[in-house]
Amino acid sequence: IVFLTLFLVAWMIHTVQAIRFRSLFMWVILVAGATEWVGYMLCLFAIGQESPSSYLVACQAILVAAPALLVAQDYIIVERMMDFTGKEYGPVGRNEITKVFLGADMIAIALQAVGTSMLTDALGEPHQARVAQKILVTGLLLQIITFGIYTVLAILFDFRSSRDPALRAYKTQLESLRMLWIAFYISAALITIRTIYRTVEFMNVVPSSSGLYNQDGYLFNREWWFFVFESVPILFSVIVFSIWHPRAYLPPRKGFHISEGYKEQRKTGISRWCGLR
Secondary structure (H helix, E strand, O other), X not given: OHHHHHHHXXXXXXXXXXXXXXXXXXXXXXXXXXXXXXXXHHHHHHXXXXXXXXXXXXXHHHHHHOHHHHHHHHHHHHHHHHHHHOHHHOOOOHXXXXXXXXXXXXXXXXXXXXXXXXXXXXXXXXXXXXXXXXXXXXXXXXXXXXHHHHHHHHHHHHHHHHOOHHHHHHHHHHHHHHHHHHHHHHHHHHHHHHHHHHHHHHHOOEEEOOEEEEOOOOOXXXXXXXXXXXXXXXXXXXXXXXXXXXXXXXXXXXXXXHHHHHHHHHHXXXXXXXXXX
């Protein structure tokens, strides 16, 4: 109930910010927050139901796959920062990065949702449970690998752009943008920790003929692990972009370069797109 309430509050705050500051590119985090809330609501409905109930199947599938939506939002935010700063600082083309990694994330979401649904519904069918386990773990590993590679590419971009003498004239803008980079790194770390936990958890379940899987595993049998390494990291990965909202540091749409913001600021004394300040 606690996390059900907290995710609802976080989603409401993001919704108000998205409407007030017209940050349409933040729509993915709204979907992610709403999906997390629905997942915890279904878990609440599943209490006292015979296992596996339809509520439990839906709850598990949603809570496993929903954080991949936050990964997609991270991709979009970083792509915006690259577009604003200058795509020439990236090791590969910015457009190619976004398309490839968003595509991989969609595949990871599908694998995780399908694998979780099959695993939760594999009562008395150990063969199906083993297949589902492999599908689910593959989806989680795909997310870890692709998100890890993307984070490294983002760090390289950040390193190159922050040290380029050509951008020294825009020191104020870069220092402001630094907070959004920090928010991304926090989000990336939290999501990665959570995904590693989930991967270890599902790699260690053992299908059995008497139920879904052998629930004797240390991680799976202790609820506090779930709250510490699933609920808390995902909640804070949502909150971090409410505290450091991207619209405070980025223009409302693509096509603006950091030099344009500098010229506008020199002319008027303010930035035309820092809506949160």
